[in-house]
Every structure is written in C-alpha cells, then in structure tokens.
Amino acid sequence: MGHFIIGRRDLLAGAAAAPLAAVGAANAQPPPGRDPSGGAADADQQRRMKWWHDAKFGMFIHFGLYAAHGRHEWAMEDEAIPVAEYQRFTEGFKPAPGSPRKWAQLAKAAGMKYMVLTSKHHEGFCNWDTKLTNYNAAKFGPRRDLIAEYVEAARAEGMRVGFYYSLMDWHHPDGARCATDEAARRRFVDYTHGLIRELLTNYGKIDILWYDVSWPLDAAGWESEKMNRMVFGLQPDIIVNNRNKLPGDFSTPEQTIKAEEGGRAWESCMTLNDSWGYQRADDNWKTPRTVIRNLITCARDGGNYLLNIGPQPDGGIPPESERILRAAGEWVHRHGETIYGADRCRVARNTYANFTRKGNTLYMHVHFWPGSDVAISGLRQKVLSAKLMNTGQSVAVAQDGFRTHLTGLPATAPDSPVTTIALECDGEPVQDTDYVRINKPRAGVGI
Numbered sequence: 001m002g003h004f005i006i007g008r009r010d011l012l013a014g015a016a017a018a019p020l021a022a023v024g025a026a027n028a029q030p031p032p033g034r035d036p037s038g039g040a041a042d043a044d045q046q047r048r049m050k051w052w053h054d055a056k057f058g059m060f061i062h063f064g065l066y067a068a069h070g071r072h073e074w075a076m077e078d079e080a081i082p083v084a085e086y087q088r089f090t091e092g093f094k095p096a097p098g099s100p101r102k103w104a105q106l107a108k109a110a111g112m113k114y115m116v117l118t119s120k121h122h123e124g125f126c127n128w129d130t131k132l133t134n135y136n137a138a139k140f141g142p143r144r145d146l147i148a149e150y151v152e153a154a155r156a157e158g159m160r161v162g163f164y165y166s167l168m169d170w171h172h173p174d175g176a177r178c179a180t181d182e183a184a185r186r187r188f189v190d191y192t193h194g195l196i197r198e199l200l201t202n203y204g205k206i207d208i209l210w211y212d213v214s215w216p217l218d219a220a221g222w223e224s225e226k227m228n229r230m231v232f233g234l235q236p237d238i239i240v241n242n243r244n245k246l247p248g249d250f251s252t253p254e255q256t257i258k259a260e261e262g263g264r265a266w267e268s269c270m271t272l273n274d275s276w277g278y279q280r281a282d283d284n285w286k287t288p289r290t291v292i293r294n295l296i297t298c299a300r301d302g303g304n305y306l307l308n309i310g311p312q313p314d315g316g317i318p319p320e321s322e323r324i325l326r327a328a329g330e331w332v333h334r335h336g337e338t339i340y341g342a343d344r345c346r347v348a349r350n351t352y353a354n355f356t357r358k359g360n361t362l363y364m365h366v367h368f369w370p371g372s373d374v375a376i377s378g379l380r381q382k383v384l385s386a387k388l389m390n391t392g393q394s395v396a397v398a399q400d401g402f403r404t405h406l407t408g409l410p411a412t413a414p415d416s417p418v419t420t421i422a423l424e425c426d427g428e429p430v431q432d433t434d435y436v437r438i439n440k441p442r443a444g445v446g447i
C-alpha cells in the first residue's frame with residue numbers, strides 16, 4: 001500500500017521544481033499587441049477564434065481517478081473521502097492503450113471538430129508525465145502519459161486539441177491554505193503556472209486552454225494576467241476561456257444555453273447524463289434529438305456546444321454515450337452545411353421548430369413534425385424558394401406579410417430525429433413577431 005501514498009516529500013520535490021518553471025514562464029512573451037486578459041475583440045483574437053466559430057461542436061472528456069470510483073468527479077469532496085483512501089483509486093484507473101483513439105473516433109462520428117480533455121481535475125491527479133509532482137498518470141494508475149496519447153489520437157482523427165485544467169486542487173497541500181498564507185500561495189501559484197507551462201510546451205500545438213474553478217484565489221492571487229501571457233507566449237494561436245477570473249476569449253455557460261451579449265464568443269458545456277466524470281448508475285441520458293436540438297440552438301445564437309463523455313476506468317466509452325453520439329452524428333453529418341460556419345440567426349420563435357442561418361438561407365429544423373404544413377410568423381423577407389433538405393424536394397411557399405406558410409408536406413416526418421427545410425430569402429432572414437401582434441388585422445366585435 002505504501003507506494004500509493006504520495007508523501008509530503010514527493011510533493012515538495014514538485015514544489016522545489018516550480019520556481020524554475022516560473023522563471024521560464026516569465027520569459028515567454030505573447031505576440032506584440034496581445035491583450036493578456038484576452039478580452040479585447042481585436043484582429044488577432046478574430047484570427048485565433050475563426051476555426052472555433054466555424055466548428056460549433058466539440059467533445060468534452062472528463063477522465064481521472066474519479067472514473068475508477070464511478071460516482072462523479074466531485075465525490076472526493078462530496079463524500080469527504082480522505083486523501084489516502086482516494087489515492088487508492090489509482091489501482092483501478094487502468095485505461096487500455098488506444099482508448100483516446102476511440103474517443104477521437106467517436107468525436108469524429110458525432111460531427112465534432114475539437115476535443116477538450118481534463119488534464120487535471122479538482123482531485124489534483126495529473127494525467128501527464130509531469131516533473132512537478134509524482135501524483136501523475138506516468139507514475140500511478142495507467143503508468144503512461146495519457147495526455148501524450150490523447151493529443152496524438154485527436155490529431156490522427158483531425159480533431160483540434162484542447163486541455164481542461166482545474167486551478168482548484170483538493171490534493172496539493174497548498175491548495176486551500178494559499179488563500180491565507182503568502183508563502184503557500186507563492187508555492188502553489190508557481191506550481192500551477194509550472195504545470196500549465198509543461199502542458200503547453202511538451203505536446204506541440206494546442207488549440208484551447210480551458211481553465212476551471214479558480215477557488216480560492218482571485219485573478220491577482222493566481223497572477224492570471226501573467227498566466228495568460230505565458231500561455232499566449234508559448235502558443236500564439238491558442239484560445240483560452242474565462243475561468244481564471246479574466247474574460248479570456250470566450251464565456252462558458254454550464255448546463256445551459258445562454259448567448260452572450262454584444263457578440264462575445266461563448267460555448268455551452270453540457271453533460272450527456274447528469275455527470276461529467278463516469279457515474280456508473282447515472283441513467284438520465286439525453287436523447288439524440290435533444291443533443292441535436294441543443295446544437296442547433298447554440299449554432300443559432302452564435303455559440304458552440306461542448307458535449308461531455310465520462311469514460312469508464314478502462315477508458316471505454318459508456319455504451320449509452322456511444323449510441324447517442326453516433327445517432328446524433330448521423331444527422332449532423334447529413335446536415336453539416338446548416339451547422340458549421342452558421343451565422344447568428346434572428347429567427348427563433350416557433351414551438352415545433354428551431355432555426356439556423358447561413359447568409360440569406362434560413363434553415364427550419366422541425367423537431368415535432370406537425371403534419372402537412374408548417375408556418376413561420378413575422379418573417380420579414382421574401383422567400384424565393386424552399387426545399388426539404390433530405391430529399392431536395394421543393395416545398396410550396398405562400399406569404400401574406402405575416403405568415404410564411406409551407407404547404408403540401410408529407411403528413412409524417414420525412415426525416416428523423418429532425419426534419420430540415422432550407423428557405424432561400426431575398427435578404428438576411430429576420431423575424432419580428434411584435435410586428436405581427438400589432439399589425440395583423442383583428443376581427444370586429446364578435447364573429
């Protein structure tokens with residue numbers, strides 16, 4: 001059992017190495033003109049964000065010791081598991097070689113374009129061969145560098161590569177006391193910057209850094225500006241999120257879809273059931289149709305959808321996750337032109353359909369097929385033509401200034417789980433239902 005206990009001496013070895021890393025970090029400089037807060041929507045930010053805006057759909061992967069426990073990645077705190085007991089999950093954390101390749105293949109099959117893997121979650125275990133602590137996957141559990149395997153697998157399947165990194169750490173001795181003890185803060189911030197530096201130095205080009213939970217420090221405490229400066233210095237094309245207490249390049253609504261104001265970039269992250277990390281008994285799965293509807297809503301409002309899998313301790317993908325993502329992916333592949341590179345869409349009101357847009361083309365995605373006609377209220381543009389996406393069959397359109405009425409459709413849904421109709425408009429399609437409410441002729445008194 002002894003070798004599973006990560007002693008204080010081992011950790012201090014990491015702490016001692018950190019200042020060196022920090023010195024290196026200070027030397028890394030971002031390209032001239034870069035705002036280290038990543039907040040300003042400058043030309044450089046637009047350049048770095050372009051692929052991501054087009055991509056729309058990514059895979060989140062939560063994988064760590066909590067997979068071996070199988071009760072959600074918050075179990076260490078939520079069940080108050082003592083550190084020594086928790087460390088023993090390393091014994092059961094045995095991903096089969098090649099697991100990341102299967103994740104990447106599934107991401108591709110789902111129509112996703114990028115992946116974000118937990119490099120270190122709140123539990124503190126590092127999934128790579130770090131020199132700063134021996135609490136890592138090369139020394140315990142798999143005894144391999146999982147990050148190296150993941151990066152290679154993602155690239156082999158044509159996926160952009162992202163790292164999730166939790167600032168909060170329940171394992172490191174300074175993880176909480178850094179808030180009240182300056183010497184501890186110094187050590188822990190050096191350790192943190194050092195770990196991030198390793199991640200962004202040792203694995204080639206990395207596309208996304210996805211910070212998480214900043215407890216217990218603020219931006220000044222974490223030295224977040226310096227952190228981002230180092231990140232951009234090491235990876236000039238990378239994009240970063242907003243969870244190190246700086247705005248970063250994009251916002252991260254969680255388990256909800258909420259567009260940002262003022263054109264700011266955002267990505268909605270979501271679980272497929274109710275858990276990020278593997279939770280054996282969680283069977284509250286979303287349907288493929290819900291996944292597709294969520295992706296459509298994100299694309300409609302100019303956002304991205306980062307959808308999670310929590311692999312089992314052997315690295316296998318929970319069968320339900322695989323089934324749902326393959327089914328959704330089949331649709332996404334057939335309707336890629338309605339999602340990837342979509343523009344913000346100003347048509348949204350309907351109880352049985354949702355919308356995306358590209359240029360002057362409006363895509364009406366009908367999820368509850370109502371019968372042989374469908375209608376859009378308050379579409380202010382003229383529809384030049386309409387067709388069913390899956391068959392190419394053209395659809396009859398009538399417009400009276402208030403209602404855009406599509407008729408002669410099949411009585412049962414022609415496609416599954418969502419049927420899409422493409423409408424060519426004579427300008428950017430815009431919906432105004434207030435106009436309809438105010439101006440649509442009313443009756444006299446009574447009928």
Ligand code: GLC
Binds near residue numbers: 062073074212213269
């Ligand atoms: C939260 C949770 C965490 C999860 C993350 C994903 O911050 O603490 O477990 O990784 O959200 O967005």
